[in-house]
Amino acid sequence: MIVGVPREIKNEEYRVAVTPVGVKELVRAGHAAVVEVGAGVGSGFTDEDYLAAGAELAAVDEVFARADMIVKVKEPLEVEWPRFKPDQILYTYLHLGAGYAKPLTEAMMACGIRAIAYETVETATGAHPLLFPMSEVAGRLAIQAGATHLQKANGGSGVLLGGVTGVPPAKVVVIGGGTVGVNAAKIAVGM
Structure with missing residues (x-):
């Protein structure tokens, strides 16, 4: 199977769906990987990293045209929909x-793509293993974002989240006890 990894084009999205280590695993399992030039840059991976792992590099149109399966992080944007092809597999959130x-669903149905949403993948116990890591990241980043917004230079009150000697730390309230909330609480306690 040829697995295609396009660069994410959604605004403020810097992740890449498959890292060079993932490419190496795909190749080891007998698959081929076609990665869009620059796809990993936002996540700290160079094109050379992908080449060393066994990927081929290509322009976005070639990635979509050659791939049996497209692996992305985020939902395809409208500009990507015309690149879908019948019986291609799309694996993404x-x-x-x-x-x-609705428009995305209609576009996928019209071209006959087979879509698998990460958020619907479930284990036998009902766990959602592909949502869990993103929820961990969201919880951890929430506290960092909060700390950034507390800074005076960013329009905040100037309170240091973790406090310093002689100055109490900020108070943090975490609403929710799921994966996001638990990870937010862990980071807040650590600061």
Whole structure:
């Protein structure tokens, strides 16, 4: 199978769906990987990293045209929809409950792509293993974002989240006890 990894084009999205280590595993399992030039740059991976792992580099149109499976992080944007081809597999977060889901769903149905949404992958116990790591990241980043917004230079009150000698730390309230909340609490306690 040829696995295609396009660069994410959604605004402020810097992740890449498959790292060079992932490419190496795909190649080791007998698959080929075609990665868009520059796809990993936002996550700290160079094109050379992908080449060393066994990937081929290509322009976005070639990635979509050659791939049996497209692996992304975020839902495809409208500019990507014409690149879908019949029976191609799309593996990504699709957020099908969001407001833009109907046009995306219609585009996928019209071309006959087979879509698998990360958020719907479930283990036998009902766990969502592909949501868990993103929820961990979201919880940890929430506290960092909060600390940034507390800084005076960013329009905040100037309170240091962790405090310093003689100055009490900020108070943090975490609402929710799921994976996001637990990870937010862990980081808040550590600061």
